[in-house]
Structures are given as C-alpha cells and as structure tokens.
Amino acid sequence: MREDQDSIDPRAEDTLTVREEDGAISDAFRGAVQAAIEARDVDRLKALTIPLHEADMGDLLEALDADERRRLIELLGPDFDFTALTELDETVRVQILHAISPRIAARGISALDSDDAVYILEDLDEDHKAAILEHLPAPERVALLRSLDYPEESAGRRMQTEFIAVPPFWTVGRTIDYLRETADLPDTFYEVFVVDPGYRLIGAVALDRLLRAKRPVLMTAVKKDQLHVVKASEDQEEVARMFEHYNLVSAPVVDDAGRLVGVVTIDDVVDVIQEEADEDLRALAGVGSDEELSDTVGYISRSRLPWLVVNLGTAFISASIIALFENTIEKMVALAVLMPIVASMGGNAGNQTMTVAVRALATKDLGSHNARRVVSREVLVGLINGLVLATALGAIAAFWFSSAQLGAVISSALVLNMLAAGLFGILIPLAISRLKLDPAVASGVFVTMVTDAVGFFAFLGLATWWFSLT
Amino acid sequence: MREDQDSIDPRAEDTLTVREEDGAISDAFRGAVQAAIEARDVDRLKALTIPLHEADMGDLLEALDADERRRLIELLGPDFDFTALTELDETVRVQILHAISPRIAARGISALDSDDAVYILEDLDEDHKAAILEHLPAPERVALLRSLDYPEESAGRRMQTEFIAVPPFWTVGRTIDYLRETADLPDTFYEVFVVDPGYRLIGAVALDRLLRAKRPVLMTAVKKDQLHVVKASEDQEEVARMFEHYNLVSAPVVDDAGRLVGVVTIDDVVDVIQEEADEDLRALAGVGSDEELSDTVGYISRSRLPWLVVNLGTAFISASIIALFENTIEKMVALAVLMPIVASMGGNAGNQTMTVAVRALATKDLGSHNARRVVSREVLVGLINGLVLATALGAIAAFWFSSAQLGAVISSALVLNMLAAGLFGILIPLAISRLKLDPAVASGVFVTMVTDAVGFFAFLGLATWWFSLT
Structure with missing residues (x-):
C-alpha cells in the first residue's frame, strides 16, 4: 500500500529534493511545506523541516511569503530552531520577528548561543528589542544587554559568551x-x-x-x-x-x-x-552597503540616489569645461564626436588603478612604506598604455576625418589623460585613506571628475591651440 | 655590561618592535635583520626571526630585497620555516625559489603539510618543479604529484593529505x-x-x-x-x-x-x-585577477591593456552614434556640451545595478527563481530615479541655455537612459551567467556600451526630431 502511494504521489518525502540544480529551494519542496502549513499538518511539517540544516531552513523561509513564515514558526513551536534566522536577509528577519509574539521570539532566542542571539536582536528597534528581552530569564537578559552595549561591528557584538x-x-x-x-x-x-x-x-x-x-x-x-x-x-x-x-x-x-x-x-x-x-x-x-535583494523599490531608489546626484554635479563640471570650447566645436564638429573617447579611456584606466589601490589599502598591502613605489609604477603604466592606445586612436581618428593633425591632437590628449588617470587613480585613494575615511566610498567620484575634466580640457584645448595656429 | 649595551643600542631585541602602527614591518626591525645578514651573524638572525609567526616572516621577506631574501634563507638553514612562503605574493615566492638551490627548496618543502607544499609548487614551471621534486623522498613525491594532478583551483589542490x-x-x-x-x-x-x-x-x-x-x-x-x-x-x-x-x-x-x-x-x-x-x-x-602589488610595470601594462582596447572599441561605437548627428550639433553646440551628462548618468546607474547583480549571482542569491522579480525591481528603480534626476537636470539645462525645450529634451532622454540602465544592468549579467561565463568579467563593457549608445542616441535623436519640428 505505502509503496503504491509513494509511486503515485510525487511529493512523498523520499522523492523530494530540497534544492534545484542551481541551489534554489525546489518548487516541489516549497509546495509540500506550503500544503502542510495550509493543512496545519504539524507532523508532516516536522518530518519535512526538522532534518534541514539551519542554512537550508533560512532559504526555505525566504522562499515563503510573510504569512506562511509566521504560521510555519508557530506550527513548529519549540521545534523551530531560531538559528535559521541568522541566515536571513535583515529585512526578512525583522519582518518575521514583528509577525511572531515577543514571547515566542524570546523562547527561541534563549535557546541560541549568545552571538546568534545578539545578531538577531541588534537590528530591531529599541522598543521591540525590550519587549523580547523582557521575556528572557534575568541572567540571559543581562548577558545579552552587556553584549549589545559594545559598539556595532565590534568584537563584543560578534563574540559568543559561552566558553570553557x-x-x-x-x-x-x-x-x-x-x-x-x-x-x-x-x-x-x-x-x-x-x-x-x-x-x-x-x-x-x-x-x-x-x-x-x-x-x-x-x-x-x-x-x-x-x-x-x-x-x-x-x-x-x-x-x-x-x-x-x-x-x-x-x-x-x-x-x-x-x-x-x-x-x-x-x-x-x-x-x-x-x-x-x-x-x-x-x-x-555607489551602492549602499546595506542594500539587500529583498529590499523594496522605494528603499533602493532612495539609497542609490545620493551617488547619482553627486555624479550629476561632476557631470556638470565636465559640461562647463566643454562649454569653454563652444566656438571651437562649432567650427569643427569632429571634436564633439571624438571627445567622449578621450574622457572614457581615461575613466577606465583611472578606475583600474583606483580599484587596485582601494583593495590594497583595505588589505593593508599598500601603506606609507611602499606608496611612493606604487605611485611611480602606476604613472609609468599609464604612460606606457597611453602611448600604445594613443597610436591606435590617433591613426583611426586621422583616417576617419582625413586629418593627420586631428590624429596628433587626440593622441597627445589621450597620453596626458592616461597619465592623469594613473597619477590620480592612486593619489586620490591614498589621500582619502590618510584622512581616515574609506577610500572605496569617495574615490570613484573624484577620479572620474579628474579624468573627465583632463580628457575634455586637454583634447579641446589642444585642438583650439593647434588649429588656430595652422 | 649587557644591560648597558642594551640601553645604548636601540636595536637590541628587547626594544625592537616588529611592526609599525600601520601594520608594516618596522624599519628598525628590518634594519636589524639586514645588519645580521650582512654580518653573517646566524645566532642573531635566529634570535630575531625564529619567534616570528609565519605570516610575519612572510612580510619580512617581502620587505627585504631579492639577494637578502636568499641569504636569509641560506643562513637560517633548516631553521627557516617554508610555511612563510605561502604568505608571499606569487612573484616574490617564485623569485625566492629560483634563487635558492632545488635541494634546499626540497628540504624545506618536505617539512610542510601537503596543502602548503602544493601551494608553493603549483606556480613553478614544469622543469623547476621537477628539479625540486627530484630531491624529495619517493612517497612524498608521489603524494605531491597526485595532488598536483587535480585541476587548478580544485579541492584536490587545496586539500591536506595528512588526516586522522x-x-x-x-x-x-x-x-x-x-x-x-x-x-x-x-x-x-x-x-x-x-x-x-x-x-x-x-x-x-x-x-x-x-x-x-x-x-x-x-x-x-x-x-x-x-x-x-x-x-x-x-x-x-x-x-x-x-x-x-x-x-x-x-x-x-x-x-x-x-x-x-x-x-x-x-x-x-x-x-x-x-x-x-x-x-x-x-x-x-577590468584588472587581471592575478595582478599583485609586487608585479613589474611591464606585466601590469600588458595585463590591463586588453580591457582598455575593448573599451576603445566601444568608445568608437558611441562616437559613430554621435557622428550621425553632426549636422544637429553644428546647428546647436549646446547639445555637445550636455550630451556627456546623459551618457554618464546612465553609465553610473547601470553600474550600480550591474554590481548588485554580479555579486548576487556570485553568492547564488540571484537565480532563475527570483530573476523576474529583481528585473522588474531594477527597471522601476531606474524609472523612479530617472524621473527625479530628469527634473533637476531639465531645470538646470533649461536655465543654463535659456531653453525650456532643451530642458524637456534632455529630461526625456535621461529617463529613457535610466530605464535602459536598469534593464540592461540586470539582463546583461543574467544572460552572461546563463551562458556559464563569469558575469563579473564581461558585463561592464556591454552595460557601458548600452548606456552610452542609448544616452547619445536618445538625446541627440530627440533633439533632432524636436528642433526640426519647431
């Protein structure tokens, strides 16, 4: 009998795979859990979920909708291991903790190691945190409050207070x-x-x-x-x-x-x-460090906007540099066609240098002891690659607009901008880090600003000077 | 006597700090080691270096020059722990192994756990590897060859064959x-x-x-x-x-x-x-994954060039799009002044979306199960931020060039480009990952290509159409 049933019902435990090939929770498994929640079939739910590792349970929770999450946790009761909550995106974790009662949350949290308990509690607002802590036995509450007293992102927050x-x-x-x-x-x-x-x-x-x-x-x-x-x-x-x-x-x-x-x-x-x-x-x-895949459209828009606004500002700086040369462009539209090339090549080279510098600063491989050597190396790399690319760019531009002079102008501008890219690509992160700020956050704007400004100014300026001479 | 000497010589062991505040090996400590190498004072060298952790020894080696490294290792003899070599940049490690004799290398390597031995050997060329392996006892040699037989970056290369x-x-x-x-x-x-x-x-x-x-x-x-x-x-x-x-x-x-x-x-x-x-x-x-701070200028130039060449190609695509509108620009130079703003804003927004997508793909948070939701979210974010920024950009442009129409044109172009940035910023990495390629490597070129092309085409195209109408 049982055997027959198994071969008919494809959702029977023994044929259920928890995960798809690509690592996502399988539709079949999620469906089985949802059906069990719907039917309030606690035994079936336990059979399905108790063998799961906390990380798998976390992924399952993320695959369910908000109401199913709450009901799953309530149906499992003390059999729900709250460690799974540490595997969730912050948004989902906070949502779950708001959905269940503080008493249930406290019971679950009190079964955890202190580092996991702190991890779950620290993102909650003060009132909610207090409501849950209230339901904990006094010694545990005191220990957790002590951990929570340490600054965010400190070892005190990450440590486990259970040890031998x-x-x-x-x-x-x-x-x-x-x-x-x-x-x-x-x-x-x-x-x-x-x-x-x-x-x-x-x-x-x-x-x-x-x-x-x-x-x-x-x-x-x-x-x-x-x-x-x-x-x-x-x-x-x-x-x-x-x-x-x-x-x-x-x-x-x-x-x-x-x-x-x-x-x-x-x-x-x-x-x-x-x-x-x-x-x-x-x-x-320029993406906020706390952005998660489960965040709302509104939250993400707001968090990405500041960076775009800053870039709008720097884009206007470039535009005003171009505006200085309106007369030159009017006489020779080819300049408008070619000018973004010089700026964009410099931007890319500057970004390469800056990325290497930012990571080397983060891992402490780059510091005052070797800064001078790395700066001269980057400038040299900028010069060499500038010369190589300038030859190609100059030849194509000269051929395209049948003007060797235009080729010479754009080549010289590119070499100058590649040198600037190498120099400022490393000096800007170094300077920001010397100011004890995070070079990853602000370097990009400044480096792009420099390579755009130098790119447009060098190309349009050289062209103005050269063509008014000949 | 000894005490007096200590208080006079600031380089005596007890006053020497190994590291500066910023984590680099201190000049005083490096100087003491260099002096001991120069004087061939083995006892002093041992006193200085044997208490060091392998990671500190690695940093010390990197702070010395090529010849000092070889002499330090030869002077320490069997007291030099080869584990320190696993802490070095590949370039430095290979240089050291070339400088010392294969016999000394073999003796050092044979004292290591197999994973460290493989890590040191795997970067050497075949002849050099064979020369060192030759000096190893047969059982060890066979075990190492077996590990080296596994593909690069496989678990077989990283595993330790000693276990209980x-x-x-x-x-x-x-x-x-x-x-x-x-x-x-x-x-x-x-x-x-x-x-x-x-x-x-x-x-x-x-x-x-x-x-x-x-x-x-x-x-x-x-x-x-x-x-x-x-x-x-x-x-x-x-x-x-x-x-x-x-x-x-x-x-x-x-x-x-x-x-x-x-x-x-x-x-x-x-x-x-x-x-x-x-x-x-x-x-x-666009920086090679194997680039290290100790690489030569020539190596780095060569490794960064391909990406810049690809970008030169895409920059020409943008230029040819601009060239389509030469006549329009000739009549209205303000377009040349403003057009980089539309392209650059789209590029930044596309880069934000793409970075989030690439990391989410790498950590498997993004997959076929949630791709559709994330795509619509990114498009919506692009639309919302596009509308916000377009209002600002339109107003400034209209004011700058005293033309409400120009403001309307640039606003519409920006909204279109921000939509394209959101859409292609996520679709391109998704498509590349579906092709089983690494989205981090190739997404950038394509996303920038799209936002540049759409940016220039939308702005110049709309302007051509609008101003030929009025």
Missing part, C-alpha cells in the same frame, strides 16, 4: 573529565582557555593539543606558544584581519581589564570577511 | 590513546574520520564531541549527523560556498570512488573567499 575556562593547576586529564561530566557546554568549541582566579586570560589550549597530551600533563604546559587576543571593543574588521593573518579558528575576547568575556569563532569571521569585500565592491559602484 | 582516520569499531578511548601515542600526526586537525577497510568514508567526529564522550563509546555513535563531503575534483569556489553555508571548519575530501584522500580546512577556504571577492572586484574594473 579552567584554572592553571588543572591537568589535561582533569579537563577532559570535566568536559565529559558537564552538561551545558557550548554547542561547539575549538579551544579551552586557562584563566587565573580573577578570570584574566593565561593561555589557550587547542583541542588537538589537548587530545595528544597525556592525562597528567598540566594545561599550562600544552598551551599555545602565541596567544592572539581580541579586545571586546575592537572593530570586527581588525579581528577578521587577525584571523586571516594568523590562520585562526577561534580567539579569546577580553575586556579592558584583561578578563576573558567571550570567544570569537571563524564562522562569524567568514561572514565579516565576506561583508567587508562586498562593502568595498558596492561602495566603488 | 580510524575504523568504525574503535571506541573514543582507543582513539584518544592512539592520538596520544602517535608521533607524526598532522600539525593541526579539527575532526577525526571514520573509514571502512577500503578507506571509504563512514563519518566524521568533531574534536569537541570526542572530548565530551565517555571512553567506551563507539566512534560511530558520536559522529556528526550531517556529513558535508567534498569531491577532490570540485571547484574551490563551490567548496568555499559549502563552508560558508554550513559554517564548517574542516571537511573530508573523497576521490571518485568515495575513498577519503584528504581534508580541506577553513584557513585555506578563507583565502579562497578573499580571492573570489577580489576577483569579482578586479574583473568589474
């Missing part, structure tokens, strides 16, 4: 026994910390070292040679850089008094690295 | 005893694998689970519920995505027959994530 710390006189054997006998250990951990009675950090022991050591050995004898410690107030990007640099998997977090208050783990750091690279990329294109 | 695997009938206690008694374990490990007699993977046990379990428990009873396995031939980006998605720290690698052949760890994956984001960023700016 033992006194320095403990042996490996005693530590292992303690781990075996203690029930409420953190979900995952990669090192055991050694602390003094004041909870000041003495050292850290990696689990593989712990497992390799004999039982009577003291914990202090197997601790790491080099201890990489994070301050709770430290910026998360600094923490990420340290993890990358020293290939860390977890690192202890201490407060200003040097007391161990938490641990940052690599999974959170990976998110930071990803976010940071994304921010640079978006900033270079 | 135990049979399924072993208990937790027996496994821990084995770890305590075996001398040549991998340097670091995060899980122990369970395999059948044919080395086929049965499960993985995280070290924290191992430590929490009682000694008599079977290894198969504490293995992870969900096993995330990597195929050796899999692309490293796929592996990175899996690590991010499931918050992994290490994952087993199997060959086509399902046999365990290695393990990929998070430190290698972090490098891949970083590289991948960097590649997208550079590709969008």
Whole structure:
C-alpha cells in the first residue's frame, strides 16, 4: 500500500529534493511545506523541516511569503530552531520577528548561543528589542544587554559568551573529565582557555593539543606558544584581519581589564570577511552597503540616489569645461564626436588603478612604506598604455576625418589623460585613506571628475591651440 | 655590561618592535635583520626571526630585497620555516625559489603539510618543479604529484593529505590513546574520520564531541549527523560556498570512488573567499585577477591593456552614434556640451545595478527563481530615479541655455537612459551567467556600451526630431 502511494504521489518525502540544480529551494519542496502549513499538518511539517540544516531552513523561509513564515514558526513551536534566522536577509528577519509574539521570539532566542542571539536582536528597534528581552530569564537578559552595549561591528557584538575556562593547576586529564561530566557546554568549541582566579586570560589550549597530551600533563604546559587576543571593543574588521593573518579558528575576547568575556569563532569571521569585500565592491559602484535583494523599490531608489546626484554635479563640471570650447566645436564638429573617447579611456584606466589601490589599502598591502613605489609604477603604466592606445586612436581618428593633425591632437590628449588617470587613480585613494575615511566610498567620484575634466580640457584645448595656429 | 649595551643600542631585541602602527614591518626591525645578514651573524638572525609567526616572516621577506631574501634563507638553514612562503605574493615566492638551490627548496618543502607544499609548487614551471621534486623522498613525491594532478583551483589542490582516520569499531578511548601515542600526526586537525577497510568514508567526529564522550563509546555513535563531503575534483569556489553555508571548519575530501584522500580546512577556504571577492572586484574594473602589488610595470601594462582596447572599441561605437548627428550639433553646440551628462548618468546607474547583480549571482542569491522579480525591481528603480534626476537636470539645462525645450529634451532622454540602465544592468549579467561565463568579467563593457549608445542616441535623436519640428 505505502509503496503504491509513494509511486503515485510525487511529493512523498523520499522523492523530494530540497534544492534545484542551481541551489534554489525546489518548487516541489516549497509546495509540500506550503500544503502542510495550509493543512496545519504539524507532523508532516516536522518530518519535512526538522532534518534541514539551519542554512537550508533560512532559504526555505525566504522562499515563503510573510504569512506562511509566521504560521510555519508557530506550527513548529519549540521545534523551530531560531538559528535559521541568522541566515536571513535583515529585512526578512525583522519582518518575521514583528509577525511572531515577543514571547515566542524570546523562547527561541534563549535557546541560541549568545552571538546568534545578539545578531538577531541588534537590528530591531529599541522598543521591540525590550519587549523580547523582557521575556528572557534575568541572567540571559543581562548577558545579552552587556553584549549589545559594545559598539556595532565590534568584537563584543560578534563574540559568543559561552566558553570553557579552567584554572592553571588543572591537568589535561582533569579537563577532559570535566568536559565529559558537564552538561551545558557550548554547542561547539575549538579551544579551552586557562584563566587565573580573577578570570584574566593565561593561555589557550587547542583541542588537538589537548587530545595528544597525556592525562597528567598540566594545561599550562600544552598551551599555545602565541596567544592572539581580541579586545571586546575592537572593530570586527581588525579581528577578521587577525584571523586571516594568523590562520585562526577561534580567539579569546577580553575586556579592558584583561578578563576573558567571550570567544570569537571563524564562522562569524567568514561572514565579516565576506561583508567587508562586498562593502568595498558596492561602495566603488555607489551602492549602499546595506542594500539587500529583498529590499523594496522605494528603499533602493532612495539609497542609490545620493551617488547619482553627486555624479550629476561632476557631470556638470565636465559640461562647463566643454562649454569653454563652444566656438571651437562649432567650427569643427569632429571634436564633439571624438571627445567622449578621450574622457572614457581615461575613466577606465583611472578606475583600474583606483580599484587596485582601494583593495590594497583595505588589505593593508599598500601603506606609507611602499606608496611612493606604487605611485611611480602606476604613472609609468599609464604612460606606457597611453602611448600604445594613443597610436591606435590617433591613426583611426586621422583616417576617419582625413586629418593627420586631428590624429596628433587626440593622441597627445589621450597620453596626458592616461597619465592623469594613473597619477590620480592612486593619489586620490591614498589621500582619502590618510584622512581616515574609506577610500572605496569617495574615490570613484573624484577620479572620474579628474579624468573627465583632463580628457575634455586637454583634447579641446589642444585642438583650439593647434588649429588656430595652422 | 649587557644591560648597558642594551640601553645604548636601540636595536637590541628587547626594544625592537616588529611592526609599525600601520601594520608594516618596522624599519628598525628590518634594519636589524639586514645588519645580521650582512654580518653573517646566524645566532642573531635566529634570535630575531625564529619567534616570528609565519605570516610575519612572510612580510619580512617581502620587505627585504631579492639577494637578502636568499641569504636569509641560506643562513637560517633548516631553521627557516617554508610555511612563510605561502604568505608571499606569487612573484616574490617564485623569485625566492629560483634563487635558492632545488635541494634546499626540497628540504624545506618536505617539512610542510601537503596543502602548503602544493601551494608553493603549483606556480613553478614544469622543469623547476621537477628539479625540486627530484630531491624529495619517493612517497612524498608521489603524494605531491597526485595532488598536483587535480585541476587548478580544485579541492584536490587545496586539500591536506595528512588526516586522522580510524575504523568504525574503535571506541573514543582507543582513539584518544592512539592520538596520544602517535608521533607524526598532522600539525593541526579539527575532526577525526571514520573509514571502512577500503578507506571509504563512514563519518566524521568533531574534536569537541570526542572530548565530551565517555571512553567506551563507539566512534560511530558520536559522529556528526550531517556529513558535508567534498569531491577532490570540485571547484574551490563551490567548496568555499559549502563552508560558508554550513559554517564548517574542516571537511573530508573523497576521490571518485568515495575513498577519503584528504581534508580541506577553513584557513585555506578563507583565502579562497578573499580571492573570489577580489576577483569579482578586479574583473568589474577590468584588472587581471592575478595582478599583485609586487608585479613589474611591464606585466601590469600588458595585463590591463586588453580591457582598455575593448573599451576603445566601444568608445568608437558611441562616437559613430554621435557622428550621425553632426549636422544637429553644428546647428546647436549646446547639445555637445550636455550630451556627456546623459551618457554618464546612465553609465553610473547601470553600474550600480550591474554590481548588485554580479555579486548576487556570485553568492547564488540571484537565480532563475527570483530573476523576474529583481528585473522588474531594477527597471522601476531606474524609472523612479530617472524621473527625479530628469527634473533637476531639465531645470538646470533649461536655465543654463535659456531653453525650456532643451530642458524637456534632455529630461526625456535621461529617463529613457535610466530605464535602459536598469534593464540592461540586470539582463546583461543574467544572460552572461546563463551562458556559464563569469558575469563579473564581461558585463561592464556591454552595460557601458548600452548606456552610452542609448544616452547619445536618445538625446541627440530627440533633439533632432524636436528642433526640426519647431
């Protein structure tokens, strides 16, 4: 019977694939979940969703509509793992937390590691946050409030306050026994910390070292040679850089008094690295760093508009430079045809240099120690590529408008603009970073402004001078 | 005596800081190392460099000149840890390996974990690689050749072939005893694998689970519920995505027959994530993904030229569109002054949309399941921002050239171009990714081509039509 049913119903569990080829949640699976929500079939829902990894559950939630999300969470009750919420776009997460009652939210959040709980709470407005925290047991509430007290994007926000710390006189054997006998250990951990009675950090022991050591050995004898410690107030990007640099998997977090208050783990750091690279990329294109695929049209329009307005301003600067040469253009329309080429080639070359500079500054590969060398390199690259491209551009322009002189003028203008592109493509990000601002955000406008201005001015100016002479 | 000397010589060890504020190797430290190399003072060199982390040693090597690098490595002899070479730019690494003898290189490489050894060897040309491999003991040579046989950027290249695997009938206690008694374990490990007699993977046990379990428990009873396995031939980006998605720290690698052949760890994956984001960023700016700060001017010029040549081609397309309207421009030079504004605004808006699309495609947030929704969203955003900016631009242009009609023409052209920017800014990357090509590499050219063409054509075409009517 059961077998027959299976082969008839294509939605039976055993034939359902959760994901399509391209990684999206499959229509069949989403359909099965929606049907179960509709039918309020809790057993079926549990069978479908409990085996899911939190990341898959997150994708499923994103594939459902707002009302289905709420009903799914309410139907699953305590079987819904709130960790899935950390996998969602902020917009969707906030929407869900608004849809469910603060009591249900508090119950779910209290089952999480503190870093996940903070991650979920930090985007909410103050009232909503307070309403949820109110339903948490006092010790948990206090711990979360303490984490939330650290500045945004600091290690204190990203750390997990659950960790394992033992006194320095403990042996490996005693530590292992303690781990075996203690029930409420953190979900995952990669090192055991050694602390003094004041909870000041003495050292850290990696689990593989712990497992390799004999039982009577003291914990202090197997601790790491080099201890990489994070301050709770430290910026998360600094923490990420340290993890990358020293290939860390977890690192202890201490407060200003040097007391161990938490641990940052690599999974959170990976998110930071990803976010940071994304921010640079978006900033270079003038897109807000918090824009998400699930944002509304209105939000996105507003967030992209400022950059376009700034560009409108710089475009007018270029236009006024062109306006200086109206008489020349009137006499020789070919100039209007060719002038965007000089500006656009300079813009592209400037953008290449600037992108390399912005990333090198972000990864600290570029600094005062090598700035001079990199600047002269970029200028030379601009000169060489300028000469190569000017030859081609000059020849084509001369041929097109049957004027060797026009070819000579546009070639010279291009070389000048490529030099400017190399020089300002690196100097502008360097200057912005010296001012302690983010070069990714503002460099683009200035570099384009320079290459447009130099491009139009050099070409039209040279043409005016040359053709009034001959 | 010693104390006096210390207080007189500011370069004495205890006062030397390795790094400046900005993270670069300090001049004082580099100077001390250079002096010790010059004086062939091996003891001093060891005292200075052996306490360094491999990442710091890498930065020190980059701060020295080519000859000093070779002499430092030769003077340190077996005390030089070749892991530092994995922290270098490719150019510097290859230069060092060419400078030292293949025998010294082989001795250094043989002390490394296999993933680091492969990482160092893979960039060398075949002859040089063979010369080094020749000096390695046969078993190591065979293992490295096997890893090098996997395609570039595959999991097989990134995996470490040292791992710990135990049979399924072993208990937790027996496994821990084995770890305590075996001398040549991998340097670091995060899980122990369970395999059948044919080395086929049965499960993985995280070290924290191992430590929490009682000694008599079977290894198969504490293995992870969900096993995330990597195929050796899999692309490293796929592996990175899996690590991010499931918050992994290490994952087993199997060959086509399902046999365990290695393990990929998070430190290698972090490098891949970083590289991948960097590649997208550079590709969008038309910079080669392998360009490094230490490359020569000639190399960089050559690598950036192709993109500039392509842009020269598209710039000529725009120029020929402008050439269609030479007569109109001759009659009304204001058009030449204003036309770059329409093109450049469209280019910026197109770039915003395209950047968001390229990243969303890379992270698989954008796919066939939501393409339609995102396309209509981008078109709407283009329309809304187009209307807002067109009002401003139209008013300024009308005022500048005292012509309400010119204002109306430029406004309409801008709205059209912003719509085109939204539409093609998303459709072009989607189409390129559907063709299984990298949208980051080619989207930029096409999007700029469209926004330039539409910008010039719409503005000059509308003007021709409008002003010939009135």
